[in-house]
Amino acid sequence: MTYSTVMVALQCDQPNAYALGIAAELAERFEARLIGVSASDLSPPLYYTSGDSAERLLEQGIATIRKRLADLETEFRDAMRGHARELQWRSAIGQPAKYIVQQARAADLVITGATDRGALTDPFTVTDPADLVMRIGRPLLVVPTGVCRVDLSSxxxxxxxxxxxxxxxxxxxxxxxxxxxxxxxxxxxxxxxxxxxxxxxxxxxxxxxxxxxxxxxxxxxxxxxxxxxxxxxxxxxxxxxxxxxxxxxxxxxxxxxxxxxxxxxxxxxxxxxxxx
The missing domain is CATH 3.40.50.620 (HUPs)
Structure with a gap:
């Protein structure tokens, strides 16, 4: 038994460096394929608008999400260069937790960063590990901020x-x-x-x-x-x-x-x- 495919979930509004570092380490350890995954959706507006103004806001919001997801793909590929035998990127405009749970069917292990304790998170841009672990049907490795490697000495x-x-x-x-x-x-x-x-x-x-x-x-x-x-x-x-x-x-x-x-x-x- 091994991990032939490792998946790392990247957050749109959170740092991803530590989760990416652990993913690179484990992909190397197990000579695994590595899949990067991320999603984000439009947060409900705090006010109501309609007509041309609403359409422009919608287009701007979607364009911003697409740009952020493209930046995350670049970050993923740069961080993984030379660490995995095969790289794959998956992203979507949609609710992050739902999309990551869906894509986890392709992985043996999913890696995600921890969220800040007490911090308010937007479920349309950030996935709470507590939500993932109850729904994902795969083992989840949660990486706290500041932890740069999986220390397996103990x-x-x-x-x-x-x-x-x-x-x-x-x-x-x-x-x-x-x-x-x-x-x-x-x-x-x-x-x-x-x-x-x-x-x-x-x-x-x-x-x-x-x-x-x-x-x-x-x-x-x-x-x-x-x-x-x-x-x-x-x-x-x-x-x-x-x-x-x-x-x-x-x-x-x-x-x-x-x-x-x-x-x-x-x-x-x-x-x-x-x-x-």
Whole structure:
């Protein structure tokens, strides 16, 4: 198993250098085809107009989007030169999340930049990773601002015995095979059973060994406060990347993420590999 096609999603109104750098690195590591993808749509106007004036505004808006998408293609091709065996660019005038989810059918792994915590984003120009991860049906690697490479000297698997975590660890096998040190961590929740967690982590470590991946298990004695403990262990083992299942559910067409998943998307120290 490998990543034969890597896709990187570029944002129209956000910096893309870090996501592009990680995409170039992984395309080289896996000798993969690399697809750049972006989309943007016209934001609804704050006022109403009609007739010739409305038509001119529409034409100007579309022309601006086309120019921005052309600039992003140039940025993508310049950044990827010499790093991938095959390059492809896909773009459209349309809602970014919907278009990227659609195009992800062509990829093994999708890379996107993190959005600024607390910042208001325009869904017509910027794709929220929290939206993508719940809809994309492919593993998503989220790259925080300032992270220039995927540090695989130490990788932390945030384990929880559910389908999302099982899917994530399978999807992450190509990355885990290249990691120097792998830690499988389960944080026992307040009402959880530590002995049961230890047995589960032992099975995961053994399963990884069957895939020629050496890993160690860790189930801290302290229970609860999963996000804080996850950060603490990640710092202790020097994790350069975290692999986790993405947990959440849909309600009234809004994607509601679990607290730990949201925390992982908002942390800014390391890349996060999420699958659902």
């Amino acid at each position: 990788v932390l698997v945030a384990w929880k015995d559910n389908p999302e975590a099982r899917r994530a660890i399978v999807d992450a096998l190509p990355l885990l095979r290249q990691a120097s040190h792998v830690t499988v961590l389960e944080i026992v929740e307040e009402d959880g059973d530590r002995a049961e967690a230890l047995a589960g982590v032992h099975d995961v470590v053994d399963w990884l060994s069957r895939h020629h991946i050496h890993a160690v298990g860790d189930v801290p004695a302290e229970a609860g406060d999963v996000a804080a403990q996850l950060d603490k262990v990640a710092d202790r083992v020097g994790a350069g990347a975290i692999i986790a299942g993405a947990y959440g559910h849909s309600r009234f067409r809004e994607w509601i993420l679990g607290g730990v998943t949201q925390h992982l998307l908002e942390q800014s120290a390391r890349c996060v590999f999420l699958a659902r």
